[in-house]
Amino acid sequence: AQSVTQPDIHITVSEGASLELRCNYSYGATPYLFWYVQSPGQGLQLLLKYFSGDTLVQGIKGFEAEFKRSQSSFNLRKPSVHWSDAAEYFCAVGPGGGNKLTFGTGTQLKVEL
Amino acid sequence: NAGVTQTPKFQVLKTGQSMTLQCAQDMNHNSMYWYRQDPGMGLRLIYYSASEGTTDKGEVPNGYNVSRLNKREFSLRLESAAPSQTSVYFCASRALDRNEKLFFGSGTQLSVL
Numbered sequence: 412a413q414s415v416t417q418p419d420i421h422i423t424v425s426e427g428a429s430l431e432l433r434c435n436y437s438y439g440a441t442p443y444l445f446w447y448v449q450s451p452g453q454g455l456q457l458l459l460k461y462f463s464g465d466t467l468v469q470g471i472k473g474f475e476a477e478f479k480r481s482q483s484s485f486n487l488r489k490p491s492v493h494w495s496d497a498a499e500y501f502c503a504v505g506p507g508g509g510n511k512l513t514f515g516t517g518t519q520l521k522v523e524l
Numbered sequence: 525n526a527g528v529t530q531t532p533k534f535q536v537l538k539t540g541q542s543m544t545l546q547c548a549q550d551m552n553h554n555s556m557y558w559y560r561q562d563p564g565m566g567l568r569l570i571y572y573s574a575s576e577g578t579t580d581k582g583e584v585p586n587g588y589n590v591s592r593l594n595k596r597e598f599s600l601r602l603e604s605a606a607p608s609q610t611s612v613y614f615c616a617s618r619a620l621d622r623n624e625k626l627f628f629g630s631g632t633q634l635s636v637l
Contacts, residue, residue, distance in 0.1 A: 415566075420564075443624060445624075447626075452630065452631075453630055454528070454614055454630050454631055455567075455616075455628045457625045460624060462622075501567065507624065510555065510574060510580070512569070512626070514566040514568075515566050516564055516566040
């Protein structure tokens, strides 16, 4: 069965500092991987996705993620965090087709000014 | 652009009461989904509709029913609400393309007393 682990429940960073959010997945074949962001009181918004090809993918809002098959990881990074990045971030894995996505439990990001 | 619209935004029910959560999308998407979000558990798929006229169970379907009324609308019904169904419910939709992007509504916060 597919699964996603986000080991960090809460992360606090200072504005301007770099950020890395961890995501480890379990999947039997080449996965479709996603990062979504949820601002307070809102639904989720897609940040970026990986299907195949270049293992470093760029997303919106200056985020990027790297797929590492050998480590079963898809970590999200941002070189310089802005206060508006404070939100909850979800990693997701699935087979493609959109109907069997499994979400992680989320990482709550706090940004200190 | 309205995107995915959910009603109501908040609801309080007593145990045993019934209610229907409404969801409509104006993006001409084929697939629609209902998720529930609980603290520490991420998002879990309740039901989905891959296309108009079809519905399928997700990970946690017990206690729920759905209706794909037409291409735009996908409702979720709780026939006899239980405290375990206290949660935030999200509707999402997706186009049948390689983008694989889910578009989420802003959620319904449901409390069952």
